[in-house]
Amino acid sequence: MSRYTEDLALATRLAEAADAITTARFGALDLRVDRKPDRTPVTDADTAVEDAIRELLATERPDDAVAGEERGGDTRATGRTWVLDPIDGTKNFLRGVPVWATLIALVEDGEPVVGLVSAPLLRRRWQAATGAGAWVRDERGERRITVSSVSALEDAYLSTTHLGSWSEHHSREAYLALTDACWESRAFGDFWQHCLVAEGALDIAAEAIVNPWDVAAAQVLVTEAGGRFSDLSGATRYDNGSALSTNGLLHDAALTILQR
Template sequence: MLESKGENPLRDTVPANPDFDDLLATAHALADQAGAVILPHFRTGLAIDHKGGALFDPVTAADLAAETAIRSALAATHPAHGIVGEEFGATAPDADYCWIIDPIDGTRAFIVGQPLWGTLIGLVRNGVPLLGLMNQPFTGERYWSGERQSYFRHSSGIEQTIRTRPCRTLSDALLTASSPDLFESEEEQASFARVASAVRLRRFGGDCYNYCLLALGQIDLVVEAGLKDFDILPLIPIIERSGGVVSTWEGGDPRRGGRILAAGDPRLHEQAVKILTQ
C-alpha cells in the first residue's frame, strides 16, 4: 500500500540518529554503483558458470563485478566495517557494523532476461538488522527501510512510504515462492503443499522481488526454503517496518536463512506457521 505524505512524502525519513542517515546514504550510493556495473550485462547472453551442487547455482561476471564494486566502495568509505557477500565470502563478519551483500539476488531470472532480480544491501549492527535496501536498476525501482518505516521509489522518481495490506485468513491470501525446486525434502514439499492448498493463489518466481511486493501490499505470503543469510537479512527491515512479519517456518529467527516465511499480516503469519509445522 502506497501512502502519500503530501508535499514532502519523505519528511519522516530524516532519522533522529544522524549516523543512520549517513549509513542509509551509503547504501543508496552502493546501489547506484552496483546498478551501473550490472546493467551493461543484462540481456547480453553473457557466460554463466555453475558454483557446484545438485541444484544449478549460477554466477555471472555481473554478479562478481557488482560485489567487487561494492566492496571497493566500502573499503574506501567504511574500512572498519565488516562485509558478508554471496560471491566473495566474509571479511571481518564480527565487526560492530557488517554489510550483507547479494549483488544479484535472482541470478536465474537475470540470465534468462526476466527483470525479477535485484541487488540486496543490508547492514547489521552487533548482529541486529539496522537497514535494508533492494534495487532493481532495469525497472528503476528501489525499496528500502528507514528507522521506522519502509519506502518505495518508482521509476518516475516518486518516493512514498509503503505498508503491507491486511489479510485475515489463508483462504484470501496470495502466496509466492521463487521456485518449487527450493523444497528439496519430502517433508518440505508436503509442508509447502499444505499451505499452498489453503490459499487463494500461488505463484512461482520472484526471489527478493516477492518480499518487496509483500511490503508494498501486493502479496500476502512468501514461503521459501534453502535461503542463505545474504538472501534474507537485507529484506528483514523492509518487511518489518512496513508492518509485516518474517521468521523461519517454525516462527523463529530468520537471520541465518533456511526455511523462511514472510507475511504481510501477523494473523496470517500465525496461521501459516501452524500449517507449515503440523
Template sequence: MKSEPSRWSGLHEGRLSAMVDVARAAGDHTLTHFRSTGLVVDAKSDESPVTIADREAEQLVRRMITERFPDDTVQGEEFAETVGESSFRWVVDPIDGTKSFVCGVPLYSTLLALEKDGEPIGGVIYLPALGEIVVAASGLGAWYQQAGRAWQIACVSDRESLSDAVFVTSQVDSFAARGADAAYRSLESACRITRSWGDGYGYLLVATGRADLMVDPICNAWDVAAIMPVILEAGGEFTSWKGEKTVRGGDGFGTNGRLHQAVLAMLKDGSV
C-alpha cells in the same frame, strides 16, 4: 518516527544513506550485462549459476564500502567475508535471482543490508531492470520508489485470511529438497493465488501489499538480511520456519503479519 531516505544522511555516520547509494550503484552496474550477447554462465559448487555481473557488482559494493567505512565487516555471496573491527556489518547479494537474470527476465534484485552488533538495522531491495526500490531502516519506516517518482511509504496488505492471500516463492522444488512438499501443497491449497515471483522481488511484493506471503525453504544470510528490516518496517513479520527472528536460520518467510502464525503452523506441520 518515519522519515524519507533522503533525510538519512547523518544517521549511523552516513551509513544508511550510503546503503541506498551503494545498492543503486551495484544494481545499475548489473544492467551493463543484462540481456547481453555472449554472457557466460558458470556453475558454483551447489550448481547455482553465477556470472561476471554477480562478481563485478559485489566487487563494486565492497570497494565503495571499504572506501567510506574501512573498519566495517562485509559479507557477500560471491567472495569471502572481510572482517572489520567496528560493530557494523554489510551483507550483500549482488544479484538475487541470477536464474532470472541469465534468462533476461527483469525480476532480479540487488540486496544490501546493514547490521549493527549482528542485528539487521537497514535493508535495500533494488530491482534495477524494473526501476523499483524498497528501502527501510529500523524506526524510520519502509519506503518504496518507482523510477522518476517520489518516495512513498511501503506498507503490507491488510488481508486476514489465507483464502484471500497471494503466496509467492522462488522455486517450488526447493520445498521438496528440504522434505517440505506437504507444506507447499497446504499453502497452495489454502491461498487464493500462488506464483513463483520469488527471490527479493517476492519480498518487495509483500512489503508493498501486492503479495501477502513469501516463503524461502532454503536460504543464506545474504538472501534475507536486507529483507527482515524491510518487511518489519512495512508492518509485516519475518522469521525462520521455527518462528525465530533471525536471518541465519537456513530458511525464512515474510508475511503481512496478520497471516504469520497461520503460515508458520503450515510450515511446521508440512516439514520433515
C-alpha cells in the same frame, strides 16, 4: 530521524554503482557464466558488482565487516557487517528475464538494520532502516509502503520461489497445504515476493531454503512496513536457512501449517 540515515544514504550510492554495472551487462553477448560448487550460476556481473561495492565500503566504512555471496565473509560476526547479494536472481539475469536485483543490508550485532533492494529493469528500488519505515521509489516517485490488512488465509495471496526446494529441504506437502488454504498462489520468487509483501500486494512469501544474503535486506524491509519476518521455525532470523514474510496477521496461521 533514524540513527541509520547516513548508512541508508550510503546504501543508495552502493546500489547506484551496482545498477550501472548490471544494466550494462544484462543481455551482453560476451557475458561469462560459471557454475559454483552448489551448482548455482555466477556471472562476471555478479563478481564485478560485489567487488565494486566492497571497494566503496573500504573507503566509506573501513571499520565495518563485509560478507557477500561471491567473495565470502562471516554473516554472524559481531559489530557491523554489510551483507551483499550482488545479483539476486542470477538465473533470470543470464536468461534475459528482467526480474533480478542487488540486495544490500547492514547487520548490526546479528540484527538487520538497513535494507535496500534495487531492481533497475523493474525501475523500482525498495529501502528501509530501523525506525525510518519502508519505502519504494519508482516512476511515480518515492512513497512509504505498508503491508496488507488481510486477516484470513482464505483471502491471502501467497508466493514461493521454487516448489522443488520444498521437497529437498522441507515438506512439499506442508507447502501445498498452505497453498490450498490460501486464495491464490504464485511463484514470483527471490527478492520480489518479499518486497511485494512489504508493499501489501502479497500477504505471504515462504522459502524453504535461503542464504543470509538472500533475505537480510528483506527482513528489515518487511518489518519496517509493519509485517513480520522469521524462519520456518518462527525464529526472527535471516540466517537460519529458510524464510517467511507475512503481513503479521497471517504469520502464526502460516507457520502452523508449514510446521505440520
